[in-house]
Structures are given as C-alpha cells and as structure tokens.
Amino acid sequence: MSEFRMPSLGADMEKGVLVEWNYKEGDRVKKGDIIALVETDKGLIDIEVFEDGIISEIRILPGQEVPVGEVLAVIGDEAGEIKRAGSKKTEPVKKAKKQKKERIRISPRARRLAEKLGVDIKTVQGSGISGTIDGDDVERAAGLKKPETRRTEFAEPGEEQRTDAQNRMRKAIAAAMSLSNREIPHYYLESSIDMTKSLRFLENENRKRSIRERFLPALILIKSVAHALRDVPELNGYWEVDQLLIKQELNIGFSVSLRKGGLINVSIRDADKKKPDEIREDLNDMITRARAGRIRSSDITDSTITLTYLGDMGAEVVYGVIYPPQVALVGFGSIQQRVMAHDGMIAVRPSVRVTLAADHRATDGVSGSRFLESLNEYLQEVEKIWTNGK
Amino acid sequence: MNRKTKRTSGSKKTGNNKMTVRSEREHDLHLFKQMWRIRQFEEKAAELYGKMKIRGFLHLYIGEEAVATGVTEVLTGDDNMVATYREHGYALLRGIPSGSVMAEMYGKKEGCCLGRGGSMHLFDVNARLFGGNAIVGGGLPVAVGLALADKMQGNDRITCCIFGDGAVAEGEFHESMNLASLWELPVLFICENNLYAMGTAIRFTHAVTDLASRAVAYNVQSSFVDGMDVIAVEEAVRKAAGVVRKERVPYFLECRTYRFRAHSMFDSDRYRSKDEIEEWKKRDPVETFREFLLKNKHADKKDINKIEKEVSGEIEEAVSFAESGTWEPIEDLTKYVYSEKGVK
Amino acid sequence: MDERQIKETVFRELRRVAPEADLNQLGPSENIRETLDIDSFDYLNFLIALNNDLGIEIPESDYDQFTTLEDIVLYISSRIN
Amino acid sequence: MKERGKKIQYREAVRQAIIEAMEKDERVFLMGEDVGRYGGAYAVSLGLLEQFGQERIIDTPLCESSFVGAGIGAALGGMRPIVEVMTVNFSLLALDQIMNNAATYLHMSGGQYNVPLVIRMATGGGRQIAAQHSHSLEGMYAHIPGIKVVTPATLQDARGMLWTALEDPDPVLIFEYAGLYNTEGELSEDAGAVDIDKCKVMRSGKDITIIAYGGTLSKAFEAADLLSRDGIDCEVIDLRVLRPLDEDTFLSSVSKTHRALIVDEGWRSGSISAEISARIIEKAFYELDVPVERICSAEVPMPYSKHMEQAALPQVDDIVKSVRRIVNKDE
Helix, strand or coil: CEEEECCCCCCCCCEEEEEEECCCCCCEECCCCEEEEEEECCEEEEEECCCCEEEEEECCCCCCEEECCCEEEEEECHHHHHHHHHCCCCCCCCHHHCCCCCCCCECHHHHHHHHHHCCCHHHCCCCCHHHCECHHHHHHHCCCCCCCCCCCCCCCCCCCCCCHHHHHHHHHHHHHHHHHHHHCCEEEEEEEEECHHHHHHHHHHHHCCCHHHCCCHHHHHHHHHHHHHHHCHHHCEEEECCEEEECCCCCEEEEEECCCCCEEEEEECCCCCCCHHHHHHHHHHHHHHHHHCCEECHHHCCCCEEEEECCCCCCCCCCCCCCCCECEEEEECCCEEEEEEECCEEEEEEEEEEEEEEECCCCCHHHHHHHHHHHHHHHHCHHHHHCCCC | CCCCCCCCCCCCECCCCCECCCCHHHHHHHHHHHHHHHHHHHHHHHHHHHCCCCCCCCCCCCCCHHHHHHHHHHCCCCCEEECCCCCHHHHHHCCCCHHHHHHHHHCCCCCCCCCCCCCCCCCECCCCECCCCCCCCCHHHHHHHHHHHHHHHCCCCCEEEEEECCHHHCHHHHHHHHHHHHCCCCEEEEEEECCEECCEEHHHCCCCCCHHHHHHHHCCEEEEEECCCHHHHHHHHHHHHHHHHHHCCCEEEEEECCCCCCCCCCCCCCCCCHHHHHHHHCCCHHHHHHHHHHHCCCCCHHHHHHHHHHHHHHHHHHHHHHHCCCCCCHHHHHECCECCCCCC | CCHHHHHHHHHHHHHHHCCCCCHHHCCCCCEHHHHHCCCHHHHHHHHHHHHHHHCCCCCHHHHHHHCEHHHHHHHHHHHHC | CCCCCEEEEHHHHHHHHHHHHHHHCCCEEEEECCCCCCCCCCCCCCCHHHHHCCCCEEECCCCHHHHHHHHHHHHHCCCEEEEEEEECCHHHHHHHHHHHHHCCHHHHCCCCCCCCCEEEEEECCCCCCCHHHCCCCHHHHCCCCCCEEECCCCHHHHHHHHHHHHHCCCCEEEEEEHHHCCCEEEECCCCCCCCCCCCEEEECCCCEEEEECHHHHHHHHHHHHHHHHCCCCEEEEECCEEECCCHHHHHHHHHHHCCEEEEEEEECCCCHHHHHHHHHHHHCHHHCCCCCEEEEECCCCCCCCHHHHHHHCCCHHHHHHHHHHHHHCCC
C-alpha cells in the first residue's frame, strides 16, 4: 500500500492542477504507466507511476489544484483488492474544502437547461470566452443541436492569441530567470572551436545511415559537453543553501524552443553513458512531445546542467542565464564559416562560438577554462567519444 | 389695538359663502372665535407633538392668527388658495373640519389627505385649498397658473397666494410677480412677514426689508398692514382683494406679524432674544382683541366664555376623532401615484 | 504524381511541423526555413516525413537544393517521375 | 392598400399633433420660451401664433420654474396646457416644480388633485453645443413616480403621442431628440393618436435583443443591418416609454434571444439602461447566456470639439463590435 503524491516537476513548482485521470479505482497499473495529466506553469505534464499495484482510492478530482506532495491516490498491492471489496467505498473524499475548487463557468440558462435535460455540466465543452458553457453548448451535449460552425473571417488574420498556458509558462520562466539573476553571481568564459573535423565525421556517419537515423550537429555538442564534464565534475551539480553538491548522474537539460514562443529544457539523462542513437531517440520523443504540449514529468526533471544551442540559423553567440539550483550553463552560437588562424595562416573554417556561464559561488574561472579546453579536444576527435570508449 | 380707520360695515360674504349680515358686535365675536380656534388648535398640536401623537415637522401659527383670520374673512368659498407649511389656521378657517385636519396630522386615513400629507401638506378640493407647500416659494407659480386658467376660462374668482418673508428672496417670487403682472392675472399675494426666515432675521436676508416696496418694480399695487391687528388686516385684505377682483390684476399685501413659537418643533430658537418675544407678546393678536372687545362692550365675559367653551369642545372632538382614526392599508401605497384608468 | 499532388504532400508535412503557419502566404522562391521559422530539428522531421510518403532519399549534400518550395517540388518530381 | 403618406419632417409631425389637439379641445394651449413670435427654437410652433392667437400660444419670459409651475396651476385649474421647455438642459431650473408639485400633488393630496399637464423638451447631444446644452436626462426624469416619460423616436410617435398624453389625467413629459427634428420620413394621412405605455419590437431577430430609444434607435437599426451581413440576426426594440417601463416586451424578447444589449445616450451610472439591465437580471436571469451589456455615453461633460463629442457618444461601430463579441464569443 503506498500513497501516490503530486510530484515536484521543477525546482520552482509549488502546486499543480490535476487535469484528468487515465485510470480509475480498481485498475491495475505498472511502473512507468502514465497515471494522470497535471497542469503546471510549464504546461500539461503526464505523470508516471513508479510501482506496480492496483489503484485502491482516488483522492483528488479533475480540476482541483493541489500543492506538491499532496496525496493524489492510494495504490494498493494485491491485498489492496480485498481491502477495497470489504469496506463500502464512498465517493473519493473531496479535499476541496481547503483549496479553491475550480468553479465551472456556466451561464444561468445553461445550468437550468443542464438540470432539465439531465446533462452533467462537467462533461460539457464550453465554447464561450475562457471556456464558459452556454445554453447551446448544453443542447449540443444533449444532442438537441448539431455542432455549429462559427464565422470568423472578420477576426484580424494572423493576430496572435496568447493562451492562458503560454502566459503561465512565460511567468514561470520569468520567475526562474529573475531568481537566478538575483542570487547567482555569474562569470562568463568564451572560446571559438573549429568544427571542420566533427562536421566531416558527422557527414560520413550520416551517409551510412537512413534519413530516419540521421544525426544533427546538436548530438556532437551534447556528447562532447558530457565528456568534458567528466573531466570537470564541479560544473555538474547543485548549489544547495551555501554549498556545492556535485552530482553523480549527468543529465543535460537541452533547451527546446516552442513554436508559439516559450521554452522547455528537456532532460537528457546519463548523457555521458548513453550511446548517440539513444540520445537521438530520446531527444526526438521529448522535443515532439514538448512541441505538442504533452510533456511528461520525467522529461523535464533533475537536469544537472543546461545546454543551449540556437541552431544553424541562430545568433553568433549566446550568454545564458543559469537555471537554479544548477551551477553552469553551456551556450553554443550558430555554426558558421569564420576566418580562423590555422598553422600561422588565415583559413576559413566552420566554427562555433561557445560560452560557459558559471556560478562563482561554486566554481572559479580555472575550472571553466579547463572545461572549454577539454570540450575543444573532444570536438577535434569526436570519433573517440562516439563509440563510448574513453 | 390702534383704531384709526373707521370700520366699514360687516363683511357681506363670509368665509363659508353664506350671505350673512352681522352686526359689528357679532362680527367681532366671530373674528375672536376664529382666532381662538386657531390658537387652541395650535396649542393642542404642540401638546400632542410632545406626546409623540404628531410626528415629523410641525410649524405653529401662534402669534399670526390675525392674518389668517383677516384673509379668510374676505375671500369667498369659490376663491383659490395656495398656502405654505404653516397653514393649519388657513385650513381650519377655509372650512376643513378640525377633526380631519387633526387626523391628517396624526397620519390617519380619516385625515383630509388620507394621512399622506401631514401637517405641511393639507389639501381640500371643496375648500379650494391647493395645498400647504413645503418648498419655500414653491406655491407662487402654481397660484399664477390657477389665475391664468381662470382668466382663460373667464371665471371671476381670484387666487390668494400666501407665503413668508423667506419666499420673497426666492427666484420664484420674482418670476411669479413678473408673470402675474405681465399677463394681468387676478392673484392676491399675501406675504406673512414674521421677521424670520427659519432662523435668519430679515435684516440678514433682505437688502430692502420693506418688502411691500418690491412690488413697484413689477408694476403691482401693494401696501402693508399691522399683522397683529385683525381688524386692520381685514380692512387691508378687503381693499386688496377688491382691486384684484375688480381690476383683474395682482396685488401684493405685506402683513407684518410675529410668531411666538420657534420656526418648528426642532428649532431651539436661539436666534432671537426672549425679551424680543415678550415685547411682541404684549401685542398678542388674540389677547389684545379680547381686551378691545371687553373694553368697548362689544362682548362681555359671558360671550367670551361661551366661545372658549365651544372651541375647547371642538378641539376635544377633533382629538378624539383623530385618536379613533384608522391607518391607511399598506395595499393602497401605490394608489394615486397615477390616476386609475379612465379618471378624467 | 503531378506537381499539384507533390505540393499538397509538401504542404501536409509542413503543416504538421508548423501548424499555425499560413502556408498559402509562402512564396515559391522564399526560403522555407526562414519564412516559417523552422529549426534544423523540425526540418529533419519534415524531410523524414517526405521520405516516408514519397520513398525518396535526400542526402545531406542535397540540402542546398531544398530551401524553397520551387526547388523541393522540382527535386521531388525529378526523383519520382 | 394604405395610401402612401407624404414625406414630412419630424418637427412637422409634432406641429400637426399640436394643431390637432388645439382644434379638438379649447382647453389645450401652448406655453414656452419663444413658442409664439419666434416660432419655436426648433421651429416646431412656426405659424401657430397666427393660427391660434396669443391667448393660446403664449411666449413666456425666461423663467422655467414659474412657467412650468404656472402650467401645473393651469392644469389644476381645469386647462390642458402644453408647456415647452426649450431643452432638457434648462428644465433643471423647473425640476422642483416637476418633482415636488406636478409628480406629487395627486398622491400627497390623497387622490384629490390631478395634474393633467404635458411638458415637451428637446434632449440629447451630437451637435457640438457643448456640455451645458447636450444633456440626455430623460432617464433621470424616469426615476420619478407620478409622471410619465415618453421618447418619440419615429414620425408616427412624434405625431401620435401628444394627444394621448393630453388625455392622460397625470403629467406626461415628452422628450424629443433634437437630432431628429430635421429627419424626414413618410407619415400616412390618417396617422393619429398612439399608445404611451408600450415598447415596440421594430425588427425581429433571434441572436440578440438590442434595446434603444430616442436618438439611439436609428443607430441600433444601422448596426442591425451591418450585422445581418455577418449572419447575426438582431432584434431591435424601441423603448418609446421610459416610465412606466413596459417590461413584458423586452423580457419576452430576451427569453428568445438570451442576450441583451442596451444603447442609451445617458450617462452609465444610475441610467435608464442600468434600470433595464437590473430588471432583466431580476426577472429573466435564467434566460441569460451572457451578462446584459450596455453602451452609454462616456461619463464626461460633453466636449465641444467634434471628434471628442463623437468619441463620447454611443456609435454604430460600438454596437457592431459589442454584438460580434457577445454573439461570436471571440475574445
């Protein structure tokens, strides 16, 4: 018997709104199943269950906002089955009293019609502004009216509408960034790295592969950062209260921009141990889910460092802001042809300007520059780190 | 009581429209009784106010009885009258039964306005009393309109409009005097100048305190009279009303009088000295007239006592009539906001 | 497969990657990635999708022939027909 | 087939009504500033002095309180006066006579005295005559029990309301929207007395009820036409009478459309639109899909400059935008 609690899905998350359950009482679940959908400032997140068992009791109803750590449901082992059968199960205990119950916005006419037609207003989709349900919605739900199409050609074309979720995400990012700016004394280091060898390596690799398994340059950057961090472990950790906790696992938070604005750092777990193909697949799943607005809790938790790569059309250089409680952030500008000195002669080479933003409470410039040096070495001999051999 | 002018014969018509020819002696007793009725009624009203039987505002006429008596003595029953909130005397003398006036002040359904008007808003269709009006100067334009209607319909009645020195400072006094004169309307303007507009003495409210002199600016005939002498008032009103009735033009008569009680029951009367009140009380219109009657043998003790008994009976009856009155049913609250359909 | 069908397929796959973009505003010679703000990750998915639908291989070396709508349609029609 | 009426102006319809009344009842007379020799500030009474003489067409001095009071007295005295106060702006000087005498005599006298008086006033802004001449206070007068308040917006009402008002034993205030005097329209030959206690559904529709009166009625019509092109079907109601309010008509309309928009040139706070909105919420709450909305003048003293005045007044564009937002539920 164990209690399934609202997980913390981000350092700054205090509460979440339970949007829907994917299972009901009495269902069997196993480790890794997506048991529910929760809405946080970061958007909709699927919640996984971490043990096998049977859901013996669901405590929180859809639409309720609960603090992190609140018991959402109780998962019993086989015995749970018997226990449930014995005692008469009443409606899941409504914990609404303390928290603000999410009021359903419904017009007076619709509420009366719903009663008359026996329609459960919780099942009705409101077509009004911010989801308000009106009489027509109820009649449609009761099948009395065919769905109506709305004429919208007079709405100004291309006018961007920021939905509630985007506003909340913007607020969450703003909060994290200002906290970081306020508390973390950043120091910045930069260097330019010749990418000729690594790009050529990538091209050869891709030629041997079908388009579906093709590698993007980002993969090389991720793997090389992972290995460089092995050499400079103090950049991979959390600043807790007043001391640095160096982390054993090495999870790189990779910044993914969303189409209508906003940003999610998906977490590439054990970036140093995983093979490039594994990372590619993980990255592919997570970015697709992020851009479809259905990120999972596991996708975005426990990154130990963050990597930002603006892509081949991005700016030349990026000076990032560290995500607390992490102590470092690696920023890659776009890979472009630039003039470089090579064996005393001027040469035009594809290169990238990489910056390291680091927390001066946790590390000093010397660690930072050692990191950039080893990063450069790995990028010159990518094949070495590609097959995981050190 | 200075008796300069020789008295004309008794009034041909009295307040209640009966052609009565009275000897001077009977006439004077009649005048005394009318004043005494007002005095006793107002004293009783003050007493009943103290006993919480009468509520709200109450403006007593004590001290000014000679004016109402003189005025109503001259008007006919068919003339119109528009008065103010200090109109109990006029209501009584215009023939509204004292019982229904008292019941109105009690707020009873048997009151002349079903208890809706109260002390300040006494109306009576038969007495052609178009109100007590509590807005200072509010009645003047209405009186002008009444006279306009009579002129248009060729009626020979006149409209008597009563107001105080306070109203003379209102814009509507100027507007109404101008209209009445401009359109030559039969309005008798009676100004009861009791020297105080609520709590402000006349010298603080009028640049020109000789109010009668205002009328010349509107080409309206005017005069003033000692408002404490009922015979003088009657004479003056008879002359004024004669002009209005014959020449069909307005006349402005200023009656200089004084009220012995505060402006109303709420008034602490601090704005004038006790001596000044005592000085004026020496010229009490009722008492000075009683002495005049006794001294000139127009009346003897018996006559006076008879009147006093009759009046106290009338007042007792009025009070018991009011006491036994009923309350208007709440259901009638919205009655008479608008006329029921079809009422012409 | 005529040009219209190719264009339709291209639009369908582009819409999956950039749902809110207004494709009929896209000029034939405009750089698709810049106009529709598509990064390398989404663009690769776009190419993979074309590969699935049309069964053609698009090596990295040919990327430069894949910048505008005109190029893409030309490139595909030459490979298929 | 009702024969086609000839084209006349709004002011002409009012003049015809006055002439008809004065010919039918010798108790009727017209009194007001410049109604005789000048022919009326809005030329409504042009020619009436010559036709009826100065006994019955009376120019008054500029003394609103006393000539309105005189009108009350004359009505008490058996006449049927029509008092013209040039505009509602000047009627504030006579508000005491209207509220404390005209509206109150019958009730306060326990039913003894009727005041069969009609007062006509021009009202409304939009002609750059600035703050003191542009008020729209009919809503304020509609607050007073004891009087009736009507707002003729159409030629039929301008022609037909006066006689019914004169026959009414209680005081009736007729507010003529100044902007309408010049408007023209057809009036059938036999146009005559109309009722003064009902609203009128001028355009039936199913999506939303637009309630307007006086100067805002034509704007409501214009907006309804524009909106019909968007496929939005508006029901337009002419209030006609602000007191007593004919609730049944607009309540049953809202029960059909489930949406209500009131267009009122008065200031929003304590306006007639506020009263109508309250009654809809009190009595048709369960018919509402959206909150009742109101478009009123900006709560400012009316500015002189044209662009500012137009910005202050309810406009067709405001109506169209509001209805689109309400009916199509876009943000």
